[in-house]
Amino acid sequence: MDLQEDGRSALIGLYLERRSDLVRFFTVRLRSPAAAEDLVQDIYVRLSGMDQPVEIQNPVAYLYRLGSNLMLDKLRGERRTAHRDGAWLDSQTTRVGIHEISAEPSAEAAVAARQRLALLTQALTELSPQTQRVFRMHKFEGLSHPQVAAELGISRSAVEKHMMAALKHLAARLR
Numbered sequence: 001m002d003l004q005e006d007g008r009s010a011l012i013g014l015y016l017e018r019r020s021d022l023v024r025f026f027t028v029r030l031r032s033p034a035a036a037e038d039l040v041q042d043i044y045v046r047l048s049g050m051d052q053p054v055e056i057q058n059p060v061a062y063l064y065r066l067g068s069n070l071m072l073d074k075l076r077g078e079r080r081t082a083h084r085d086g087a088w089l090d091s092q093t094t095r096v097g098i099h100e101i102s103a104e105p106s107a108e109a110a111v112a113a114r115q116r117l118a119l120l121t122q123a124l125t126e127l128s129p130q131t132q133r134v135f136r137m138h139k140f141e142g143l144s145h146p147q148v149a150a151e152l153g154i155s156r157s158a159v160e161k162h163m164m165a166a167l168k169h170l171a172a173r174l175r
Contacts, residue, residue, distance in 0.1 A: 011047050014059050026067055039074070043067050116174065123173035127166055134162035 015022075019040060026036035043066055056062045094101045105113065124132055130152075137148045138159070145163070149156045 008047065008050050011050075011056070011059060011062070012044070015044060015047055015063060018060065018063060022063060022067060025064065026071060029071065039067060039071055042070050046070070119174055120170060123170050124166075126173075127169060131162045131166050134159055135166040138163060 022040045022043065023033070023036050026039050027033050030036050030039065043063060046066060089100075124135065127135065133152065134148055137143045137151065138145065143151065145156050145159045149159045152159075
């Protein structure tokens, strides 16, 4: 066994002796026995992964300092995560007073919209094929009345009449 292994073994032996003290110490600081257990386990992982020999004047103080540094790193990471998540939430919601209003529709609104869409789709099938084409080209494809007329080879007035008939029929069916 070389000097590096001796130093690491001595530190791990000291860690094992002081493990319960470390857990108590960090439980008070983190206010969570589970978080303290995780942190003390991280100390062991760090000790067991040391590659280079380290000359340590006070090994007990080193264990507590190592744990404190790991704890601070963890807390900083949690703070960054909370800040990032808060910024994302702020960008995705609108606040009115203390209430958050989501940009997403509620489940009820989504179901109602799907039902209206199903009714609209059914009502469209009841139109004549030419009226359906005119309506789809204008409303779904975004073509203007003159563009629809040119595409279908009909007059602009005919497009307007098809649109009026379609809208009248849909309004009656969706009431």
